[in-house]
Amino acid sequence: MNRFRYSAIVLAALSALPTFATQIDQAKSIQNRTNQASAHSQTVIDKSASASIELKTSIERLREEVNNLRVYRNHLNTLIQSQNSEMASLEQQISDIKETRQGIVPLMYQMIEGLRQIVAQDKPIKLTQRQERIEKLTALMGRADVSEAEKYRRILEAYQIEMDYGNKIAAYQDEITTTDDVTREADILYVGRLSLVARSLNHQQFWSWDTQSRRWVDGDISHLAQINQAFDLANQQIAPALLDLPVSLTVAEAK
Template sequence: MKLKFTAILTGVFLALFLVRIGPGQTAEQGETGEKVRRTVSESVEIRKQTQKEREQWQEEKQELAAAYDRLQDKKTRLEKKQALLEKKKAAAEKRIAGKEKKLADIEQITKEIEPFVMQMADRLEEVVENDLPFLAAEREKRLERIRELTADPGKSVSEKYRRVMEALLVEAEYGNTIEAYEKNIEVDGRSLRANIFRLGRTGLFYQTMDQEECGWFNAAENSWEKLPAKYNKDIAGAIDIAAQRQPAELLTLPLGRMVVK
């Protein structure tokens, strides 16, 4: 294209040169030559401007093509990113659906467990009320905490269940242990300070501090009763074993009759 344009310019300049040097040039011919020169000059300017605009358009075309390529790359990246986000969204929706199902299951279980927890709390209170009178203050305090907990609407069912089960386990454990402690008791209208021996949940026995008198708790009569002096030695041994003052050994203790309430 540049070669062609250069050839055109050369032809134009040659024509101008011939017009200017022609022999015997008249005034009319001079005027005509001037018009030709102007016309040629204008054509040259137009062609220059056209070439300039064409070159500018080529540059803009290249810039637009480069911008288009960049936009295509960006579009590809965005499409990949969108596909990844769609996968994450689907996974999140699946997890949310799973969580919602778990919450619904928990709500259903809560509705079923709460009445059971209340029944167990009532049962625990009945056990303590009808049991042998040992560790009364400690056990009553535990019951009071359970009453407050089960009556509190702000506490979760899981917390209520856990605390009630813990209390039941403590009560159950009393059946597998022995214990010795001091306590004031009333026997036949007399107030005595005595050592108390607890044999699991099976029996309670007492011995006065001077070891001269011993007895047991009659669950059928709900009262302390005196035992024959022959049990003094075995009850004293049982108290020492519970207090870890001597090793375990076989002892003979009266258990009386089992009472069902």
Template sequence: MKKVLTPARGAIAAALLVGLALPPMAQGQLRQALDTGEQATRKAEQVQEQINQLDDQRSDAVSEFRTLLQRTQAAQLYARQQEKVVESQRRELESLTEQLGRVDEITAQTTPMLLDMISDLEAFVQADLPFRIDDRTQRIADLRAAMENAQVPIVEQYRLIIEAYKSEMEYGRTIDTWPEDIDVDGKTVTVDMFLFGRVALVYMSPDRKYAARWDREQAQWVPVESKFKEDIAQAIKVAKGTTTPSVLYAPATRLDVEL
């Protein structure tokens, strides 16, 4: 509580000094007046205390109001930012809805192109050297099955076709050898096939009794002369990795593909 020296309190102090010289009756009247003054002083102090409390409450209210005002402004700023985000999402949703509406149109245009790509690949395999025919033919059959399967999305169909094209391209950049059973003069003979990119396809039996190359123009196997057997044997060793790489020679014929 704040103590305040009021004019009344000062007058009471002065009256006490003066009252000592007054008669008893006058002293009683003075005492009553002093008591009244003292009550007024206490009342003034109580009023002042209430004023102080109200002032503190006012300060607290002002501080709380400022805090609420800052929070309100922050909330309004956040709301404006969220409105921009919602508007952006709305435009994106409209764009996606429009794109979804065009899916059927895009699919209708893309499917014939994919089927043509498979047909072109099949024609190329048929005109190419006849190596790993079973694997390559099965790959094309798998592509056609994927095109007819409603569970395979068009994106996956496209990916499978591209992978098949990549596999065919890889054959032209590598040399390879593998054992294979072929028919020679009516009997089954196990030979080593040798593929030199797409330049040449030859085979030779391990005992070097049989050796031939594929002739594109005649579309058949043509026996090779004995003088080439050593080169073929060397090429097979290089492909197997059993000897160091060296220069390889092979007959080349033009590849014509009618699409």
């Protein structure tokens, strides 16, 4: 009887083995699927983590670019404000220049006319050159390719030259017309605006400018030595010395 029970138990166990093996296989299969799912999940997690890191990196880079753009925008705003201020200043300067030009142009014409009157009333020192200079200034005023500043500078330069005639002693050659209505080439000497004399080219005769009659009058031949000495001094042929020359002054100038 016991042997029969044992045999039955053995048979029952043997009959249960296929079912148990199937369950083990199922468990292994589940385990494998679980492992695969875990591996897949880990791969997804790794990809997500990598994507998250890249996203954070991109966000940081974009944030830095935004900050740089903000700094650049502020810089541009500062430049624009500066340019607007400079533009307003230039517009004001242009307006001022227009107003100044409207005032300076008539003044320049008046100055040229003033030069013309000075030369006409003055002693005939380098008269031809001075008259030509005035005519050139008059022509210059009508030229569009020359700035107003350059025109004004030339006029001031002409006035400076006129002033220099009163501070220099110099000699040059030019034609004169004497009291006998004869036009001749002569050496001319001026000592500022105090004295203006002319000497014949052979050094044997001289004339002095008479401011009252505005003519060249014959000089006293006894003063010829002093006249020649004055010319030598003007030509830097002798050392400076005291000169004895006839003066060419009006009564008002002499006072």
